[in-house]
Amino acid sequence: MKPEPATTTLPTRVLMGPGPSDVSRRVLAALARPTLGHLDPAYLEVMDDTARLLRAVFRTANRLTLAVPGTGSAGMEACVAGLVEEGDEVIVGVCGFFGNRLAEMAERHGARVHRVEAPWGETIDPGDIERALAAHPSVRLVGIVHAETSTGAHQPLEEISAVAHAAGALLLVDAVTSLGCVELEVDGWRVDACYSCSQKGLSCPPGLAPVTLSPDAEAKIRGRSAPADSWYLDLTLLSRYWGGERLYHHTASSNLGVALREALLMVSEEGLEARWARHRRHHLGLRAGLAAIGLGYIPRRSLPNLNAVHVPAGVDEAAVRRQLLDRHGIEIGAGLGPLRGRAWRIGLMGESCIAGNVVAVLAGLESILEEMGLPITPGAAVSAAGKVLATT
Amino acid sequence: MKPEPATTTLPTRVLMGPGPSDVSRRVLAALARPTLGHLDPAYLEVMDDTARLLRAVFRTANRLTLAVPGTGSAGMEACVAGLVEEGDEVIVGVCGFFGNRLAEMAERHGARVHRVEAPWGETIDPGDIERALAAHPSVRLVGIVHAETSTGAHQPLEEISAVAHAAGALLLVDAVTSLGCVELEVDGWRVDACYSCSQKGLSCPPGLAPVTLSPDAEAKIRGRSAPADSWYLDLTLLSRYWGGERLYHHTASSNLGVALREALLMVSEEGLEARWARHRRHHLGLRAGLAAIGLGYIPRRSLPNLNAVHVPAGVDEAAVRRQLLDRHGIEIGAGLGPLRGRAWRIGLMGESCIAGNVVAVLAGLESILEEMGLPITPGAAVSAAGKVLATT
Numbered sequence: 001m002k003p004e005p006a007t008t009t010l011p012t013r014v015l016m017g018p019g020p021s022d023v024s025r026r027v028l029a030a031l032a033r034p035t036l037g038h039l040d041p042a043y044l045e046v047m048d049d050t051a052r053l054l055r056a057v058f059r060t061a062n063r064l065t066l067a068v069p070g071t072g073s074a075g076m077e078a079c080v081a082g083l084v085e086e087g088d089e090v091i092v093g094v095c096g097f098f099g100n101r102l103a104e105m106a107e108r109h110g111a112r113v114h115r116v117e118a119p120w121g122e123t124i125d126p127g128d129i130e131r132a133l134a135a136h137p138s139v140r141l142v143g144i145v146h147a148e149t150s151t152g153a154h155q156p157l158e159e160i161s162a163v164a165h166a167a168g169a170l171l172l173v174d175a176v177t178s179l180g181c182v183e184l185e186v187d188g189w190r191v192d193a194c195y196s197c198s199q200k201g202l203s204c205p206p207g208l209a210p211v212t213l214s215p216d217a218e219a220k221i222r223g224r225s226a227p228a229d230s231w232y233l234d235l236t237l238l239s240r241y242w243g244g245e246r247l248y249h250h251t252a253s254s255n256l257g258v259a260l261r262e263a264l265l266m267v268s269e270e271g272l273e274a275r276w277a278r279h280r281r282h283h284l285g286l287r288a289g290l291a292a293i294g295l296g297y298i299p300r301r302s303l304p305n306l307n308a309v310h311v312p313a314g315v316d317e318a319a320v321r322r323q324l325l326d327r328h329g330i331e332i333g334a335g336l337g338p339l340r341g342r343a344w345r346i347g348l349m350g351e352s353c354i355a356g357n358v359v360a361v362l363a364g365l366e367s368i369l370e371e372m373g374l375p376i377t378p379g380a381a382v383s384a385a386g387k388v389l390a391t392t
Numbered sequence: 393m394k395p396e397p398a399t400t401t402l403p404t405r406v407l408m409g410p411g412p413s414d415v416s417r418r419v420l421a422a423l424a425r426p427t428l429g430h431l432d433p434a435y436l437e438v439m440d441d442t443a444r445l446l447r448a449v450f451r452t453a454n455r456l457t458l459a460v461p462g463t464g465s466a467g468m469e470a471c472v473a474g475l476v477e478e479g480d481e482v483i484v485g486v487c488g489f490f491g492n493r494l495a496e497m498a499e500r501h502g503a504r505v506h507r508v509e510a511p512w513g514e515t516i517d518p519g520d521i522e523r524a525l526a527a528h529p530s531v532r533l534v535g536i537v538h539a540e541t542s543t544g545a546h547q548p549l550e551e552i553s554a555v556a557h558a559a560g561a562l563l564l565v566d567a568v569t570s571l572g573c574v575e576l577e578v579d580g581w582r583v584d585a586c587y588s589c590s591q592k593g594l595s596c597p598p599g600l601a602p603v604t605l606s607p608d609a610e611a612k613i614r615g616r617s618a619p620a621d622s623w624y625l626d627l628t629l630l631s632r633y634w635g636g637e638r639l640y641h642h643t644a645s646s647n648l649g650v651a652l653r654e655a656l657l658m659v660s661e662e663g664l665e666a667r668w669a670r671h672r673r674h675h676l677g678l679r680a681g682l683a684a685i686g687l688g689y690i691p692r693r694s695l696p697n698l699n700a701v702h703v704p705a706g707v708d709e710a711a712v713r714r715q716l717l718d719r720h721g722i723e724i725g726a727g728l729g730p731l732r733g734r735a736w737r738i739g740l741m742g743e744s745c746i747a748g749n750v751v752a753v754l755a756g757l758e759s760i761l762e763e764m765g766l767p768i769t770p771g772a773a774v775s776a777a778g779k780v781l782a783t784t
Contacts, residue, residue: 005441011434019643023427031647032424034404037723039641042403049397069599070462071642074624081622104622159618199643205427206600207461207645211537229621232462232469232495248728250463251411251591253599253648255423262399331429336640354522 012083014352017304017333018149018360019177020199020206021349023263026202030262031255037253039045046254046261047242053264057179057202057272058194058212060186066242067260068197068209068233069250072176075195077105078233079172082213082221083141083193083289086110091169092143093124093133093160097150097336098174109229114139117191119125120338121298121306125160142169147177151334152308152345153299154182161190172216176200179210180267180277181305181349192217198256201305203350204263207256211235233252244267258289261349279304281354281392282353286346289362289385293369293376298343305353307346308339312374320368328364330357355389369390394479400638405717407566409725410541410698411569411597412591415655419596421645422654430644438653439634440647441693445555446657449571449594449664450586450604452578458634460601460625461642464568467601469497471564474605474613475533475585478502483561484535485509485516485552488729489542490566494535494637501621504530512730513690513700514544516553523650525559532612534561538576539569542728544700545691546574555633559683562609568592572603572659573671573697573741574751582607590648591666593697595742603627646658647722655742670694673784678738681754682779685761685768689759690735697745699738700731704766712760720756722749741758747781 015022023031036043046068054065068078080102084090090111092103095118101115116128116138124144133139142164146155157173164171170192178184186194192214200207214234221228223237228234232250239245246288267275285302287297295309302308311317317334319343324330327382335343346361362381370376407414416422430433441459446457460470474492476482482503485508486493495505506528508520516536525531534556538547549565556563563586570576572593578586584606591598605613605627611626613620620626624642630640658706659667675696679689694700703709709726713736716722725733738753754773762768 004657004660005437005651005653007422007425009652010425010428010438011432013428013432015427015429017429020427020429020646023647028424028426030399033399033402034419034420035407035412035591036402037407037409037412038598040403040717040723041404045397046402070466070624071645073642074462077622077624098676108619108621108623197643199427204644205647206430207648208645227500229500230469230473230625231500232466232623232625250465251589251598253463253597254412255415255597256599256648258399258402261397262589265396268396325432331432 005152012327013279014330014357014360016067016347016352017331018345018347019349021203022351023205024266024351027259027262031205031259033258034172036254038254039246039248043254043257044246046257048260049262050257051242053261054210054212054270057264057267058186059184059188059209060212062212062216064215064239065076065212066238068211068238069252070209071206072195072197072209074121075211076102076234076236077230078211079193080109081228081230081233082103082107082235083170083172083217085224087112088141089114089136089139089140091116091136091375092316093129093145095122095124095153096145096148098122098148099145102145102256102384107145114382121153123301124155126163127208129160131165133169139171141172143172144192145174147175147303147306149177149306150339151299152302152303152306154301154303157189165190171219174265177303177306180275183276186212189291195254198260200349202263202267204255204260207253207267208260242272279348282348282355283307283356284392285385285389286348289381292380292384293366305347305349308343310346311342315372317344323368324364328360330361330364332361360390396528403721406722406749408739408744408749409723410737412533413595413739414743415595415597416658417470417744417778418658419651419654422598423651425650428646429578430646431638431640435646435649436638438649442649442653442656443646443718445660446602446604449656449659450578452577452581452604454604454606455630456610458482458630459602460603460630461644462601463588463598464587464601465624467589467603468494468566469622470627471585471587472497473620473622473625474627475562475564475609476501476503477616479504480533481506481528482533482535483508483521483531485521486541487514487545488512488537490540492535494537494566497534499716507749513545515547515693516747518555521552525555525561532561533564534751535564537566539567539695540571540697542731543691544698546693546695549581555620569695569698570651572667574695575668578604591775592653592741594655594659596652597648600652618619648695649742671740672697672749674740674747675699676784677747677777677781678740678750681750682772682778684772684776685758697739697741700735703736707764709736714757720752722753722756724753743753750777750781
């Protein structure tokens, strides 16, 4: 008989994939505090702190700001199930896996979806959204992915927000991979609904999805003719638990909630703008290192925190990832959809975004690719990255 | 300006409400292991272990056995969204808050629900289910709550299973408050779909919902004419991530997953039947103590692990709970729905189910009620409980 598994022998990884990112000892310690009841007065204070800290990181004054009890895709579904009614016409920008997920989810919740597409790796042209709005004047919701996790593309939002609002539509933004890493201005850019996750830019364990809704989006949800399709992800019910009423809805995972508050305190202590700058700085170092060993970026406008690069011709991408994991303890991500087998996605998010990790992943890639026979000058990548990191 | 909150000053409670229950240091340590990626080979092994250990605790050989990424109500919604199609006729037994939630959720997912009711505190008469099935021959699904968390009533399932299957219906069981505490035989009793939670009988933090489906229930889900209303809680998609295919669906909360495996290992080490016996034994002690201070049970057939008692006339129930919490550090639960203000719900679940807690909650109640002027003999409850605990 196989012996029972021992948790103490689980490996410790350096998380440099598309998420989760590394979680600090401080947040792990918060996670492991003795469990509190979901209606304990001490936990209700934790929730209030969390809502306040989330408003700061979303840059919003929105009342309805909370953590949905699930991952980023649960946040997506909570927003979609709330904002879409049967038969609604919706425009969704699709240039990667998660834009496609957003479009499919809107369809599952009864929307007639008009997809505005761009090739994987590109971003959506605001002019295309404007033309789609003109062609479909009943559209009252435009959905767009700020940080396309599958391609690393960084979507500008301000122009899209302007054309959406000019047409009387609300703007729904997927910030799963951007929140806490790159500039995002929910109020400044007039984003009406925005969802993210706990485990990337915020460096909290997975399991919670920060969500914020503007007063207009809240009014849309309150004015629905029928309740949302999903009970568990119904923002109306969730907001009654998060608000003053404290109406029991679900048994909140208080351990995750306490951990999220701690992760948000760490963002606040660092300063949001300093955090954005840290992500840019390390991205430039990584980028220089990757260039030195011939690894080119897939997107034209890359996110700093998610670096998607082409796998060199003839290289078994899964074997490289497996060796990085087994020999170096570093996790990076594979390609999704049409990029399967053709891309690596290297995350530099939150706690994982430090110089030591930039150097470690480059050193690992250098040695593995050289061993596979690629024309690599040992030390070239690390040296190129080091020069940039020393001067920025 | 208010100082930032300090996680280190959060209180430590004794959790004796309707859930969550206390979590052992061993499970909290597993929770706080460095985060693993949701596709890390080491984490995929954790998932396989979890599925195997869940089969043992559900007493089933069902292939489709997994943890839904949400609380018990997410497990409920995953089962309902999968098993109910628009217009399906469904029978639901309702004798408390959670039977009602199950009926409402089925309605939200398009079912025509026939409620078979009993007063709060009672259990559902299998004869009433049989008559409802005869009256509504198109019904192919019967939903019933095994442990009604709002009243503490313990529903026998075997006869209901027999009448449901005789009519060609599947049986859906809510085991949120029973799994790991009282006898439950998924295969032996022919339960087709069963959902529970992580934070009660299993003493893991909240945030995961164990679910198991029989081959017949799985066939029903595979044969749907349209996908489930919920994407996040779609058992078809979830089972492709838990199965050999490992298809990416959501970023699993690996910290919660590792903790759940550890909690299930502890159940396995104790032995499931020994665990059921432990819950019965401490229940008898608590019951004797409550009787000694005149606190009578609400349900006729009480669960051992959830003890719902009447609040004495004239007593401010919330004040008593608050004093138990503030002075004694013990959380117990309030009444829900029609029992609001009229019931206390005292949990003895998993790690919380120990003699020391039985004595502590009785001592606390004695002192608070005596101070409020009730005719209590100091020590009577503790002494009565002690006698029973010493002899069982």
